Amino acid sequence: MNKNLFELRECALKEIENARKPSEIAQLKSKYLGKKSKISEVMSSLKNLPIEERRETGKLCNAIKKQIAEALKTKSEQILSESSFDIDITMPINKERGSLSPITIVGNEVCDILQKMGFAIVSGPEIEDEYHNFDALNIPASHPARDMQDTYWLGSNKLLRTHTSPCQVRAMERYGAPLRIAAPGRCFRNEDIDACHENTFFQLEGMCIDKNISIPNLIYVMRTILSEIFAQDVQVRLRPGYFPFVEPGFELDIKCLICGGEGCPTCKGSGWLELCPCGMVHPNVLRISNIDPDEYSGFAFGVGLTRLAMMKYHINDIRVFNTCNLEELDQFGIV
Numbered sequence: 001m002n003k004n005l006f007e008l009r010e011c012a013l014k015e016i017e018n019a020r021k022p023s024e025i026a027q028l029k030s031k032y033l034g035k036k037s038k039i040s041e042v043m044s045s046l047k048n049l050p051i052e053e054r055r056e057t058g059k060l061c062n063a064i065k066k067q068i069a070e071a072l073k074t075k076s077e078q079i080l081s082e083s084s085f086d087i088d089i090t091m092p093i094n095k096e097r098g099s100l101s102p103i104t105i106v107g108n109e110v111c112d113i114l115q116k117m118g119f120a121i122v123s124g125p126e127i128e129d130e131y132h133n134f135d136a137l138n139i140p141a142s143h144p145a146r147d148m149q150d151t152y153w154l155g156s157n158k159l160l161r162t163h164t165s166p167c168q169v170r171a172m173e174r175y176g177a178p179l180r181i182a183a184p185g186r187c188f189r190n191e192d193i194d195a196c197h198e199n200t201f202f203q204l205e206g207m208c209i210d211k212n213i214s215i216p217n218l219i220y221v222m223r224t225i226l227s228e229i230f231a232q233d234v235q236v237r238l239r240p241g242y243f244p245f246v247e248p249g250f251e252l253d254i255k256c257l258i259c260g261g262e263g264c265p266t267c268k269g270s271g272w273l274e275l276c277p278c279g280m281v282h283p284n285v286l287r288i289s290n291i292d293p294d295e296y297s298g299f300a301f302g303v304g305l306t307r308l309a310m311m312k313y314h315i316n317d318i319r320v321f322n323t324c325n326l327e328e329l330d331q332f333g334i335v
Ligand code: PHE
Pocket: 162, 163, 164, 165, 243, 246, 249, 277, 278, 279, 300, 301, 302
């Protein structure tokens, strides 16, 4: 009996020495120390042995168990310290969990549509400087329009960008004219939060500059985006809107898809939701980025991706996007 136990110990220590993965350690632990292991079997049959032999074999079993447990522990620590990540490539992947956020999905869709029309996808920093967020967009320090955008100032002329429009400026600086870009991104405003306002939200900036660009080009692009995104007839209206970096400027509103236009908290009772401010690029904006407004003209728009996702997926409260409530997120397939 004792000879068998010694052989068992040799076998176990050799196998432990050869183990390479945490999963192998787990298997060996169950094989040599688990309920169905040889040692457990021996220990449960001790009661049938004469008293002297019982005591001796019992002691030996405990000593061997302890040795095996120590060897397993040392080896397991060694394996973990040798790999910087504890990766077990044999672990199954749970494919059911996780999905893209509705904002990412609509953002990707708008980018695809624009790419087919020759727009390049660009990005810009979330921490911007005053020049790109305001000055180069025809909003000098004294301009009352600065108050329209409740800015989170960070000091040293840095701020959290209040819109994706600084990406227009960076693209003009970098590529000049002609130009077609789309820039999706996160923006920040120190706003009161309600069902349709958040202090953190997503926009997608579009800009097209070329010779002879005019308002019909803008309307064509807007209509193409909306009809492809919603794949249904949606009612839109264009009304004058004021933004210092476009002239003329418009607000493109969409009939609220949550209430069908009857009025609800999402559309603040008006039946319409501002979805895409837009307009023809102001000559000052072209000039400041070294593009000659006598030669080139352009349009720009800033579609609210968060609102677009709300309309497309019938999400009636913007606050849900930043919530940590998994049950609420789960209903939109966000988690
Ligand atoms: N950047 C503007 C805003 O967020 C929207 C806008 C973009 C308006 C492009 C006109 C053209 O308020």
